[in-house]
Amino acid sequence: MSFGPKATIAIVACAIVVGLIxxxxxxxxxxxxxxxxxxxxxxMAQWKxxxxxxxxxxVEEEKERHKIVPPAxxxxxxxxxxxxxxPYGNYTERDLLLWNRELEKxxxxxxxxxxxxxxxxxxxxxxxxMCHPDASNTHPETYPKFQPQMGRVALLRDMINxxxxxxxxxxALAPDSPEMRDLEAYILAQRxxxxxxxxxx
Amino acid sequence: MRHxxxxxxxxxxxxxxxxxxxxxxxxxxxFLRVSAASAAAAAAHGLVPPASFAPVSVAHGAPDAQDAPAxxxxxxxxxxxxxxxxxxxxxxxxxRAVDDVNHLDPQPDFVFYGGDLAQLGQAHELDLGAQILKNxxxxxxxxxxxxxxYLDMGTRWRELFGEPTYSFDxxxxxxxxxxxxxxxxxxxxxxxxxxxxxxxxxxLDNGVQSPFTVGPEQRAWxxxxxxxxxxxxxxxxxxHSPLYKLYKNWNFWTDDADEVQAILKRFDxxxxxxxxxxxxxxxxxxxxxxxxxxxxxxxxxxxxxxxPELTIQMSRPDPFNPNDGCGDGEVxxxxxxxxxxxxxxxxxxxxxxxxxxxxxxxxxxxxPKPNRPxx
Numbered sequence: 001m002s003f004g005p006k007a008t009i010a011i012v013a014c015a016i017v018v019g020l021i022x023x024x025x026x027x028x029x030x031x032x033x034x035x036x037x038x039x040x041x042x043x044m045a046q047w048k049x050x051x052x053x054x055x056x057x058x059v060e061e062e063k064e065r066h067k068i069v070p071p072a073x074x075x076x077x078x079x080x081x082x083x084x085x086x087p088y089g090n091y092t093e094r095d096l097l098l099w100n101r102e103l104e105k106x107x108x109x110x111x112x113x114x115x116x117x118x119x120x121x122x123x124x125x126x127x128x129x130m131c132h133p134d135a136s137n138t139h140p141e142t143y144p145k146f147q148p149q150m151g152r153v154a155l156l157r158d159m160i161n162x163x164x165x166x167x168x169x170x171x172a173l174a175p176d177s178p179e180m181r182d183l184e185a186y187i188l189a190q191r192x193x194x195x196x197x198x199x200x201x
Numbered sequence: 202m203r204h205x206x207x208x209x210x211x212x213x214x215x216x217x218x219x220x221x222x223x224x225x226x227x228x229x230x231x232f233l234r235v236s237a238a239s240a241a242a243a244a245a246h247g248l249v250p251p252a253s254f255a256p257v258s259v260a261h262g263a264p265d266a267q268d269a270p271a272x273x274x275x276x277x278x279x280x281x282x283x284x285x286x287x288x289x290x291x292x293x294x295x296x297r298a299v300d301d302v303n304h305l306d307p308q309p310d311f312v313f314y315g316g317d318l319a320q321l322g323q324a325h326e327l328d329l330g331a332q333i334l335k336n337x338x339x340x341x342x343x344x345x346x347x348x349x350x351y352l353d354m355g356t357r358w359r360e361l362f363g364e365p366t367y368s369f370d371x372x373x374x375x376x377x378x379x380x381x382x383x384x385x386x387x388x389x390x391x392x393x394x395x396x397x398x399x400x401x402x403x404x405l406d407n408g409v410q411s412p413f414t415v416g417p418e419q420r421a422w423x424x425x426x427x428x429x430x431x432x433x434x435x436x437x438x439x440x441h442s443p444l445y446k447l448y449k450n451w452n453f454w455t456d457d458a459d460e461v462q463a464i465l466k467r468f469d470x471x472x473x474x475x476x477x478x479x480x481x482x483x484x485x486x487x488x489x490x491x492x493x494x495x496x497x498x499x500x501x502x503x504x505x506x507x508x509p510e511l512t513i514q515m516s517r518p519d520p521f522n523p524n525d526g527c528g529d530g531e532v533x534x535x536x537x538x539x540x541x542x543x544x545x546x547x548x549x550x551x552x553x554x555x556x557x558x559x560x561x562x563x564x565x566x567x568x569p570k571p572n573r574p575x576x
Contacts, residue, residue, distance in 0.1 A: 028213065065407050115404060124288040130499060133406035133451050137517070149521040151317035167232065167523065 040172075057134025057174065063109045065095055068113060070190045071103050113179055121170035128183075135190035140201040156184055231278060235319065270533035270541065272372050275302045275339065277529045278476040279496035282326045290523060291320070294497040295333050296527040302544065303338050309531060310371065312339045315383075315442035315476030315494040316346025321399050324357045331361045341383050342369070346441045346476060347382040347413070347452075352399040366419055368426050374435040374538055377426060379477075380417060381440035381455050386413040389500025405451045405501070410454040413442040414451060421455065424464050435468045435538025443475045443493070445486055448504035453478055465489055472540050481544050483554050484509035490559040492532075492542040500526030503575055511563045514575035516549060 013168070077091045113119040114135065117127040132138050140156045147154040148161070157180055161172040173180040207215070220438040280295040282288075302312055314334065319326035327349060334341055334399030345365040349358045355365065365380035387410055388398040403407050415423075430436065438444065455461065465471045471489045479501040491509075500518045508514075518526030525548040533541040536560055539556035546552065549571070557566030 065401075065404070065409050067406065067408060115407075124284045124290065126288070129404060129406055131520075132502070149519075163520070167520075183224065 024117055046082060051096060058112070059104060059108050062112050066111050066129075068104070068108060068111060068186075069189050071189070073191070074099070084172075102178040106182050107189045108186075110182035110184070110189075114186055119179070120168050122164070122168040124169045126168050128168070131167070135187045138187050139191070139200075140184075140187050141191055141194050141196050141198070143198060145199045145201065156187065159166065160184070160187075204214050208341055211248070222236070234235045235239075255290075257427055260538055268535065271374075271536045272310045273531055273533045274311045275305060275309040275529065275531050276311055276313045276315060276474075276494055277302065277334075277497060278375075278494035279317040279346065279479055279498060280330060281317055281320040281496070282330050283320050283560070284323075284325055285329055291498045292329060292333065294331065294524070294527060296336075297547070298497045299336050303336070303352050305531070306425060308339050310338050310339070311373075313439065313474075313532075315439070316344045316465040317345070317348040317476060320344075321348050321396070321403060322349055322352030322357070325355050326354075342378065344378050344439050344441055344476070345380050345382070347384070347402050348399075350382065351384070351402040352395050356371075357388075366422060372534075373536070375427075375430055377423065377438045379415055379423070379438065379440045379444075381442045381444065382413045382477075383416040383419075384413060387411050403518070408450070410452070412454055412545055414456045415444075417439070420464060422459055423437055423461070427464065427468075430468075432467050435536070436465075436468055436473045437474065437534070437538065439463070439475060440475045442477045443482070443484070443491060444473045444489075445484060445491065447454050447478075447507045447509070451501075453504050453507075462486060462489060470538055472538060474540075474542075479524070480563060481513065481515040481552060481554075482509070483511045483513065483542075483559060485511055485559045485562065490539060490556075491555065492540065493542055495526075495528040495530060495546065497527055497529065506576050511559060512572065513552075513554075513568050516554070516571040516573035517544065517575050519548070522548055 074091075077096065078093060114128045114132075117125050120127055128135075138159075142160065143156040144153050146152070149156070149157070151189050154162075157173075157175050160180065160183055161175075164170045165172050173183075213342075219523050229231050231432040241550040245360065277295070277298040280291060280298075282291050282295065285292045302309070318330035318334075334343075343362045345355065345358055345362075349355070358365070368375065368377045370376070384402065388401070391409075393401065399499070401407050404410075427436070440455070442452060444455050445458045446455070466488065468488060473489055473491045474494065475491065476494045476496075478493045479496035479499065480493055480503065481495070482491070484491040500515075503512075503514055515526065526546070527548075528544060528546040530545040532550075533543070533557055535541070539560060541556055542553070542554045544552045550569075552568050558568060
């Protein structure tokens with residue numbers, strides 16, 4: 001007797017459902033519930049190997065290329081009785097994972113734009129990282145500030161646009177464009193832990 | 202026959218001659234001080250330059266003869282050229298540096314190019330660089346940088362400039378040029394194209410690439426090249442990356458620096474001059490004195506960790522002035538092999554890191570503090 005791939009998938013799917021039911025019932029030790037999870041992960045890896053073009057790894061690839069400072073750790077939300085009387089109810093690990101993944105996408109895409117003259121719309125082969133490796137020397141924590149060279153108060157995005165127009169020689173981004181939001185996300189993320197000191201020169 | 206009461210003109214010409222004679226023994230920083238003093242003296246006499254020449258006498262101490270530089274050479278580095286029709290700014294900047302050096306009077310003994318002539322190692326970028334550098338009046342010595350190398354693994358660069366590792370002697374000083382940007386193969390297993398390999402190496406903060414090394418072959422060559430030299434021989438080493446471990450994330454780093462330093466250990470004093478960092482950078486490790494080179498294209502920020510204590514950081518460059526923080530410079534070589542390193546910043550006063558500064562571990566000859574913090 002032999003099973004085709006469809007039968008394998010069906011068995012795995014059944015195992016997940018059973019595992020989840022058992023896991024939720026909390027009658028068993030976690031082991032039987034995690035075993036199917038490992039199977040799924042394994043299956044996913046196999047699928048990715050067979051379909052390299054459909055497995056979108058841009059987040060992993062960019063994280064391998066450039067240092068991305070991870071966001072704040074929110075695991076304290078899972079401890080104790082934080083759910084009691086909290087307006088948004090109980091947070092689960094799944095919530096935290098979702099937040100981090102969504103946030104990471106924006107920051108990582110910001111890093112891709114930051115490191116690419118093409119994505120910036122530059123015309124002279126210059127990208128942000130050529131003067132600001134790892135977004136250093138961008139000091140976003142000092143904005144807003146009066147920028148004497150511009151003769152007005154500048155937000156971080158004004159300075160980003162100045163750089164895009166001058167050294168990068170591209171077209172200024174709309175202040176609320178996805179590219180600008182991602183660039184800001186990346187630049188701010190790299191300065192995690194630095195005290196906000198707006199107006200500093 | 203000399204008159205008892207020389208004319209005003211004769212007095213002027215004699216004073217002028219004396220002044221220029223005294224200037225020969227000055228470095229650039231003292232020159233600025235003397236010029237300021239002469240202007241002050243002139244003002245005190247009610248004279249306003251340039252209507253009148255301001256004579257000054259400079260006192261010379263005994264050690265001058267020994268302390269006077271034996272010779273000097275100029276440097277240009279890190280021009281990162283693209284094709285001229287893609288990016289004219291970087292090409293213009295290199296042309297400006299060549300112009301600066303050609304107007305040095307007297308001319309330096311030679312001009313040293315510190316690597317990263319091209320941005321993406323393309324033949325037309327290297328050719329453009331070679332063409333611009335041909336305009337130099339003084340002889341040229343060239344070092345390779347990682348941006349010149351990792352597209353065709355040095356094929357075009359070699360055709361233009363020869364082997365990247367060599368040594369030569371000049372007026373009693375032994376010079377060694379190393380290729381310190383050897384990276385272990387990270388591209389084959391990733392299936393990268395030559396251009397993908399090049400752009401990976403070209404990204405300073407790109408963590409996919411390997412750390413720079415000199416490598417066992419060159420270390421063996423270096424050992425052999427230095428064999429015949431006595432321990433007190435004046436010795437200057439050029440390397441594109443700093444021959445010490447500053448900050449790994451940006452390859453301000455040579456992974457086998459300790460092994461190279463061990464080869465240099467027996468010498469009384471060694472000077473290492475490196476490119477890659479695009480900034481005023483000073484360090485000393487034991488007998489080795491390190492100096493960085495300025496870039497003509499753009500300045501790098503200082504590394505967030507591992508900064509050498511001896512470094513006096515240059516001003517934070519003004520982003521609104523594309524030339525700020527860039528420049529070229531000169532190296533005044535003393536008979537003992539130590540150097541005065543002149544950073545000719547295009548938008549600031551020149552800064553000289555005199556030999557006495559590193560020789561005294563930063564206690565004497567302290568360079569002037571820049572007027573803005575490095576941030």
